[in-house]
Amino acid sequence: MLNFFSDYPEGYDLTMVQTSFIKARKNERGKWLPSVLTMVARDNNTGKKIKTEIEDPDYEYFIANDGVDTSYHHFMISKENVHPVICKNSQLLQSIAENTDNVDFFNGNRRAGMWKENEKLHTVNSVFFSDMNIEDHYRFWFSKKYKNEYHPASKGFLDIEVDVIDIAGDFPEPGEAPVSVITYIFNNVIHTYIYRESKNPLIKQFEEDWEDGKYINELHDLITYVVGGEEHLKKFHIDNLAYQLRFFDEEIELIGAVFEDINREQPDFLLAWNMAFDIPYLIERIKNLGYDPKDIICHPDFKHKQCFYYVDERSKDSFAERGDYANISAYTVYLDQMITFASRRKGQKALPSYSLNSVGELICGVRKLDYHDITLNIAQLPYLDFKRYVFYNIIDVIVQVCIEHETDDIAYVYSSSIVNNTRYAKVHRQTVYLNNRQASFYWDNGYVMGNNINKFKEKKKEKFPGAFVADPNLASDRSKYVIDGKPVMLFNNLIDYDFSSLYPSIIREFNLGPNTQIGKIKFQFENLDDKENEDIGQYFIQDYVTHDSLNFCHKYMGLPNFEEMINMIKKIISTNKFETEREFKEYKNGELVDFDEYTDEDINIVKMKMAAFMQTGLKDEPFNIFKKHDTVKDLYSRKGEK
Numbered sequence: 001m002l003n004f005f006s007d008y009p010e011g012y013d014l015t016m017v018q019t020s021f022i023k024a025r026k027n028e029r030g031k032w033l034p035s036v037l038t039m040v041a042r043d044n045n046t047g048k049k050i051k052t053e054i055e056d057p058d059y060e061y062f063i064a065n066d067g068v069d070t071s072y073h074h075f076m077i078s079k080e081n082v083h084p085v086i087c088k089n090s091q092l093l094q095s096i097a098e099n100t101d102n103v104d105f106f107n108g109n110r111r112a113g114m115w116k117e118n119e120k121l122h123t124v125n126s127v128f129f130s131d132m133n134i135e136d137h138y139r140f141w142f143s144k145k146y147k148n149e150y151h152p153a154s155k156g157f158l159d160i161e162v163d164v165i166d167i168a169g170d171f172p173e174p175g176e177a178p179v180s181v182i183t184y185i186f187n188n189v190i191h192t193y194i195y196r197e198s199k200n201p202l203i204k205q206f207e208e209d210w211e212d213g214k215y216i217n218e219l220h221d222l223i224t225y226v227v228g229g230e231e232h233l234k235k236f237h238i239d240n241l242a243y244q245l246r247f248f249d250e251e252i253e254l255i256g257a258v259f260e261d262i263n264r265e266q267p268d269f270l271l272a273w274n275m276a277f278d279i280p281y282l283i284e285r286i287k288n289l290g291y292d293p294k295d296i297i298c299h300p301d302f303k304h305k306q307c308f309y310y311v312d313e314r315s316k317d318s319f320a321e322r323g324d325y326a327n328i329s330a331y332t333v334y335l336d337q338m339i340t341f342a343s344r345r346k347g348q349k350a351l352p353s354y355s356l357n358s359v360g361e362l363i364c365g366v367r368k369l370d371y372h373d374i375t376l377n378i379a380q381l382p383y384l385d386f387k388r389y390v391f392y393n394i395i396d397v398i399v400q401v402c403i404e405h406e407t408d409d410i411a412y413v414y415s416s417s418i419v420n421n422t423r424y425a426k427v428h429r430q431t432v433y434l435n436n437r438q439a440s441f442y443w444d445n446g447y448v449m450g451n452n453i454n455k456f457k458e459k460k461k462e463k464f465p466g467a468f469v470a471d472p473n474l475a476s477d478r479s480k481y482v483i484d485g486k487p488v489m490l491f492n493n494l495i496d497y498d499f500s501s502l503y504p505s506i507i508r509e510f511n512l513g514p515n516t517q518i519g520k521i522k523f524q525f526e527n528l529d530d531k532e533n534e535d536i537g538q539y540f541i542q543d544y545v546t547h548d549s550l551n552f553c554h555k556y557m558g559l560p561n562f563e564e565m566i567n568m569i570k571k572i573i574s575t576n577k578f579e580t581e582r583e584f585k586e587y588k589n590g591e592l593v594d595f596d597e598y599t600d601e602d603i604n605i606v607k608m609k610m611a612a613f614m615q616t617g618l619k620d621e622p623f624n625i626f627k628k629h630d631t632v633k634d635l636y637s638r639k640g641e642k
């Protein structure tokens with residue numbers, strides 16, 4: 001087992017708070033710096049947070065013992081049949097090559113610059129538990145060494161305002177304009193930081209009035225009104241707010257004071273709505289002011305500092321799919337509250353808007369402060385009514401607080417990361433957290449997880465066939481609601497099975513895990529090659545579950561389809577040769593009608609009734625009970641009639 005937090009014995013009451021990984025990189029002088037894994041945990045006996053920074057961290061994976069059958073890929077394997085191998089994470093692939101007689105393969109790819117090819121070493125059948133992300137890997141071993149139990153998390157909230165009066169475009173580029181106001185709320189204290197912009201004369205008057213105590217009651221009354229009264233203040237647990245407004249001559253001092261407070265108070269999570277604006281903007285603004293963001297934003301305790309915000313440009317317009325994350329060396333986790341909100345509700349219908357105003361009104365009935373009675377342009381607001389501008393910023397953060405109180409999204413995110421040993425950036429990614437959860441479950445039951453070999457296979461360029469969707473008309477009437485004596489397409493006690501997604505409950509119910517597979521349906525049609533015969537199994541099952549008996553029997557058993565059956569009947573009638581002694585009679589208005597006189601519409605009716613024959617058991621009955629005006633109900637009622 002990997003060694004970390006050596007001052008704390010195994011079984012101690014520690015809970016994981018944060019992991020971050022810095023890849024090996026070059027410094028300003030061109031010298032390579034080692035990769036660093038940082039872990040932050042909470043000592044639940046003292047309430048304090050601890051951290052460790054591991055340079056060039058180790059990685060622990062497993063190799064099958066001699067004599068163990070590795071002629072096929074094991075989904076999991078007994079711990080007794082493998083032995084651990086510990087190596088540097090930076091040398092993981094090389095270690096696998098050395099332990100599986102694949103050194104030539106590894107070196108050949110390295111000389112050719114084909115580093116990606118060496119990842120296929122994870123698919124070697126004798127290799128286990130080598131493909132987990134390094135952060136999740138350490139979360140896994142942490143959970144096996146310490147209690148790692150969930151405890152409620154503390155949360156801070158942040159929003160910034162930017163003075164954009166002088167910018168050329170409609171929206172500022174990161175770091176382009178001065179940061180004028182920032183509000184940070186933690187433990188019911190509203191910290192508001194204000195830049196004394198020299199070109200705005202309204203700021204001085206606002207500061208004097210605030211210092212004289214003119215606006216505290218007004219601000220409190222405004223917050224009370226916005227949230228919906230005193231009862232709602234209590235409901236959202238903001239009935240005992242304290243107000244701290246601070247003014248700064250230098251913009252960098254303002255920004256520095258914000259992060260000094262955050263790093264001193266160490267909330268478990270720092271939330272901003274659409275953080276992809278706030279944090280990248282502050283990082284670039286610090287650079288433009290001539291400072292290093294790592295010195296301003298990161299906690300001074302950290303030796304290896306990292307300060308960046310990753311914006312998932314590939315899914316930028318799909319908030320539920322966004323993979324944004326902050327890598328900031330601190331005791332606090334920085335999360336985008338908007339993305340968290342959208343990601344948690346991924347399976348629901350997307351909202352028309354994920355703006356703070358729209359979500360606030362929808363979730364908790366709290367809206368942003370309206371300023372449109374003063375101006376339609378937010379850029380002009382601080383120069384027309386600076387008090388409204390400051391209050392607007394504060395109310396934005398109040399709305400964030402109310403939303404989180406109603407949703408408790410962070411509790412879900414935090415508990416999920418602990419239970420599933422998954423980093424926050426992937427806590428909503430089902431394929432990631434289920435795999436991590438599975439690895440932990442198997443380990444606790446005496447098994448080591450195999451690698452996911454599918455993610456290292458070459459991707460096929462051709463498209464896969466679409467998912468099978470059953471015909472709802474084939475559903476039994478027994479599950480349908482009956483209106484005016486007729487079954488309608490409304491169902492009671494409906495169950496929708498989606499085996500392809502293999503949700504855990506389905507895996508348990510039907511024993512469908514890959515480790516329980518014992519065979520595969522294959523066919524030997526002479527007119528198909530081996531690959532086609534192998535693939536047809538999926539279509540066989542799809543056709544079978546539709547209960548379309550005629551089509552199924554025609555396709556796989558060589559029996560006649562509808563058209564062929566009708567042609568057979570027509571042939572029998574035209575030759576006056578019957579397979580039974582009974583005549584086939586079709587009545588219309590009491591007269592016997594020649595089958596050859598049927599129209600196309602008539603034949604379609606025959607098709608429908610032939611299907612009814614198959615399902616009612618009338619297929620063995622005499623044809624002379626088959627009347628054109630019959631309904632399916634009539635056929636059922638005369639089942640067995642001679």
